[in-house]
Amino acid sequence: MGLFIEEKIDLYEEIVNGQASIAVVGLGYVGLPLAVAFSKKAKVIGFDLSERKITEYQKGIDLTGDLGNTVLHDCSIQFTSDSNNLENAKFFIVAVPTPVQSGNIPDLTYIQNASQIVGSKLTKGAIVVFESTVYPGVTEDVCIPILEADSWFFIIRLLYQ
Numbered sequence: 001m002g003l004f005i006e007e008k009i010d011l012y013e014e015i016v017n018g019q020a021s022i023a024v025v026g027l028g029y030v031g032l033p034l035a036v037a038f039s040k041k042a043k044v045i046g047f048d049l050s051e052r053k054i055t056e057y058q059k060g061i062d063l064t065g066d067l068g069n070t071v072l073h074d075c076s077i078q079f080t081s082d083s084n085n086l087e088n089a090k091f092f093i094v095a096v097p098t099p100v101q102s103g104n105i106p107d108l109t110y111i112q113n114a115s116q117i118v119g120s121k122l123t124k125g126a127i128v129v130f131e132s133t134v135y136p137g138v139t140e141d142v143c144i145p146i147l148e149a150d151s152w153f154f155i156i157r158l159l160y161q
Helices: 003-016 031-039 051-058 069-074 109-119 138-150 152-159
Strands: 021-025 044-047 078-080 089-094 127-130
Touching (some): 021 031, 021 109, 031 069, 051 078, 089 109
Parallel strands (some): 021 044, 021 089
């Protein structure tokens, strides 16, 4: 079995055993249900920049109206708008909006900002999944360079190559 696969099995074990957390970045109509579903089996950090949204979720109020207040109130998600709380996460799911501007040009601001935040919290062996709807090439051409530029792990790796 290759080293890559073994590292991913180790990460899976860490998540299942509660030693590592899953972070869902962006708690809208896609991110919130994902966070709730994962929280049934793992530690989940639900991150959103909107402090108002986080305050309501902490109170068990479902602003999306999709899950219901009871489901939200009963889940074990650590809701936060403080990116420092992402430091224990090893698996990141980015679920931020990509609104389309006039002329059918997508606004990548949210995904770029989320990539910067996640990049600053990456550690060796971490995984990042982009759940945002984007055109082909955005992950490779836009997000990965930002993750690398903002990742201390990547910078350290470059110094020792």
